[in-house]
Amino acid sequence: MEATHAHGAGHAHGDDHSHRPKGIMRWITTTNHKDIGTMYLWFSFAMFMVGGAMALIIRAELFQPGLQYVEPEFFNQMITLHGLIMVFGAIMPAFVGFANWMIPMMIGAPDMAFARMNNWSFWLLPPAGILLTASMFVPGGAAGTGWTLYPPLSIQMGIGMDMAIFAVHILGMSSIMGSINIVTTILNLRAPGMPLMRMPMFCWTWLITGYLLIAVMPVLAGAVTMILTDRHFGTSFFNAAGGGDPVLFQHIFWFFGHPEVYIIALPAFGVVSHVIPAFARKPIFGYTSMVYAIASIALISFIVWAHHMYVVGMPVAGQLYFMYATILIAVPTGVKVFNWVATMWRGSMTFETPMLFALGFLFLFTIGGFTGLVLSNTAVDVQLQDTYYVVAHFHYVMVAGALFSAFAAVYYWLPKWTGHMYDETLGQWHFWTSIVSFNIAFFPQHFLGLAGMPRRIPDYALQFTDFNQVSTVGAFGFGLSQLLFLYVVLKAIRGGEKAPAKPWEGATGLEWTLPSPPPYHSFEEPPVLTETKGHA
Amino acid sequence: MGERKAGPLQVLRTVLSGLFGVRHRRTHEEDAAGLRPIQVIVAGVVVVAAFVLAIVTFVHFVATK
Numbered sequence: 297m298e299a300t301h302a303h304g305a306g307h308a309h310g311d312d313h314s315h316r317p318k319g320i321m322r323w324i325t326t327t328n329h330k331d332i333g334t335m336y337l338w339f340s341f342a343m344f345m346v347g348g349a350m351a352l353i354i355r356a357e358l359f360q361p362g363l364q365y366v367e368p369e370f371f372n373q374m375i376t377l378h379g380l381i382m383v384f385g386a387i388m389p390a391f392v393g394f395a396n397w398m399i400p401m402m403i404g405a406p407d408m409a410f411a412r413m414n415n416w417s418f419w420l421l422p423p424a425g426i427l428l429t430a431s432m433f434v435p436g437g438a439a440g441t442g443w444t445l446y447p448p449l450s451i452q453m454g455i456g457m458d459m460a461i462f463a464v465h466i467l468g469m470s471s472i473m474g475s476i477n478i479v480t481t482i483l484n485l486r487a488p489g490m491p492l493m494r495m496p497m498f499c500w501t502w503l504i505t506g507y508l509l510i511a512v513m514p515v516l517a518g519a520v521t522m523i524l525t526d527r528h529f530g531t532s533f534f535n536a537a538g539g540g541d542p543v544l545f546q547h548i549f550w551f552f553g554h555p556e557v558y559i560i561a562l563p564a565f566g567v568v569s570h571v572i573p574a575f576a577r578k579p580i581f582g583y584t585s586m587v588y589a590i591a592s593i594a595l596i597s598f599i600v601w602a603h604h605m606y607v608v609g610m611p612v613a614g615q616l617y618f619m620y621a622t623i624l625i626a627v628p629t630g631v632k633v634f635n636w637v638a639t640m641w642r643g644s645m646t647f648e649t650p651m652l653f654a655l656g657f658l659f660l661f662t663i664g665g666f667t668g669l670v671l672s673n674t675a676v677d678v679q680l681q682d683t684y685y686v687v688a689h690f691h692y693v694m695v696a697g698a699l700f701s702a703f704a705a706v707y708y709w710l711p712k713w714t715g716h717m718y719d720e721t722l723g724q725w726h727f728w729t730s731i732v733s734f735n736i737a738f739f740p741q742h743f744l745g746l747a748g749m750p751r752r753i754p755d756y757a758l759q760f761t762d763f764n765q766v767s768t769v770g771a772f773g774f775g776l777s778q779l780l781f782l783y784v785v786l787k788a789i790r791g792g793e794k795a796p797a798k799p800w801e802g803a804t805g806l807e808w809t810l811p812s813p814p815p816y817h818s819f820e821e822p823p824v825l826t827e828t829k830g831h832a
Numbered sequence: 833m834g835e836r837k838a839g840p841l842q843v844l845r846t847v848l849s850g851l852f853g854v855r856h857r858r859t860h861e862e863d864a865a866g867l868r869p870i871q872v873i874v875a876g877v878v879v880v881a882a883f884v885l886a887i888v889t890f891v892h893f894v895a896t897k
């Protein structure tokens with residue numbers, strides 16, 4: 297493909313001597329980590345908009361008790377697709393996009409290790425996104441099981457369920473290939489003179505996340521395949537009528553599901569571990585302990601899964617085990633928070649948009665961690681399981697945690713990617729409108745859950761009305777704020793103040809030694825590392 | 833880099849402080865010099881297995897009448 301393109305006379309654009317096809321074929325055939333990173337990020341944003349629209353349908357219906365806008369069946373489909381699309385379509389691809397863009401530049405590599413497989417990992421995503429969204433329009437509609445796909449519901453639904461299963465298969469393949477690529481790149485393509493214990497923290501978090509993904513995506517794929525064969529090929533893994541056990545699915549799902557929450561959280565930790573030191577103008581506090589703690593969080597995340605299943609009828613000993621283990625895993629996670637705070641201690645801080653989002657992350661993720669701790673207590677969780685308290689918990693960790701960290705990453709690296717500074721005033725507006733509306737939307741959900749409002753229902757008892765109305769107003773505010781984000785990003789792509797190679801005074805690392813925007817091919821020759829360069 | 837090999841005790845200490853999340857700079861520098869990744873990984877898996885066993889034992893203790 298590349299050979300068909302004539303060699304442009306006179307290489308006008310510096311070292312940008314790629315023979316790349318023009319127009320749409322450039323994007324379809326590209327093996328360039330920057331192009332692929334860009335596509336991941338735009339795909340993620342598109343899915344964020346689709347999933348966000350679904351969330352607003354959910355919140356509109358919940359503005360008042362009773363049924364106003366949608367049928368209960370359709371409401372359940374929105375719940376399911378919102379969850380699947382946000383987790384697998386928005387958050388995970390966003391961080392793979394950051395990895396593609398930044399890891400080669402951070403470690404001084406020319407590209408990802410498997411450039412062609414990289415193209416394939418990305419191009420698997422759109423079919424999966426289309427399968428999920430299109431499943432709304434097939435007979436019987438989309439899966440209505442919730443993103444957890446529990447049987448027996450998931451062995452009863454229509455073809456929309458099969459589409460969701462195939463989408464999960466495809467997304468899983470994409471994640472596995474992406475992870476193999478990231479792990480191999482980090483292990484093999486680091487510039488000479490960059491030992492593992494000196495590489496940037498974002499690379500460390502992705503290295504460990506890559507292993508987590510390789511370990512658990514096949515488990516999820518196995519679980520949904522077993523649902524598929526239960527549905528169509530006469531097996532009874534989960535079908536009690538045939539001697540199967542629906543609870544077995546929950547065990548398999550959460551053996552994937554709990555590590556999955558760290559797959560989402562760890563790269564977010566990585567981003568914050570770059571942004572906070574940059575704007576506090578101090579190196580990260582306790583780099584090594586951070587690396588070890590992240591590794592141990594990853595290991596322990598495999599031994600706590602049944603804290604999602606306290607009410608399925610486990611023996612008391614099982615409940616106690618999972619309670620103790622879950623409470624203990626919160627220790628290394630909590631220590632991370634102290635690391636970031638200690639990094640800021642006596643730093644000379646400034647509060648540009650990336651830092652604001654990183655601090656927003658720090659505050660709100662901590663709240664989410666605390667509510668997680670509350671839920672890990674079996675006696676408490678028996679009351680709170682499947683209530684809005686759980687919904688509040690995971691939105692604090694996933695939205696105010698992972699998503700805010702993704703925003704921090706975009707603002708932090710946008711000058712590098714585009715060569716232009718973004719509009720700082722509008723960026724700060726985006727932060728403040730987001731954090732205020734986020735809390736209006738989700739803080740009241742703690743109260744709703746404590747008062748007993750169940751999750752995943754389109755209607756509710758009258759006494760829950762007020763907090764639901766507040767929450768809906770906040771959710772629409774949050775949705776609108778994200779249009780501002782789109783505007784700020786587009787504005788920076790189209791122009792703006794020229795960004796220097798290193799727009800942030802306190803930033804460190806190889807990526808800032810490249811011009812902004814970096815050439816299409818960077819670090820074709822490995823950089824020479826000195827004692828201080830190349831450390832997070 | 834001097835190829836001093838780290839003993840099992842030092843590996844164990846590293847992994848335990850990793851689980852907790854806090855580390856002295858000085859001990860870290862010793863680690864950086866002497867530890868091989870495979871040692872840490874093996875020790876990590878062993879310690880997590882021991883951790884599970886310890887909790888299970890403890891649970892057994894509190895949950896039997």
Ligand code: HEM
Nearest residue numbers: 557560561603604626665668669671672681682690693694
């Ligand atoms: C201190 C750390 C954490 C603890 C102790 C914790 C604990 C828990 C517990 C016990 C539940 C089950 C609640 C129930 O269903 O009754 C839960 C649910 C959940 N947590 Fe966490 N969590 C922590 C951090 C996180 C993080 C970092 C994420 C993601 C980034 C996350 C995402 C979720 C999700 C998505 C659910 C709900 C899943 C569902 O039922 O749909 N949690 N958490």
Ligand SMILES: [Cu+2]
Nearest residue numbers: 553554603604
């Ligand atoms: Cu969990």
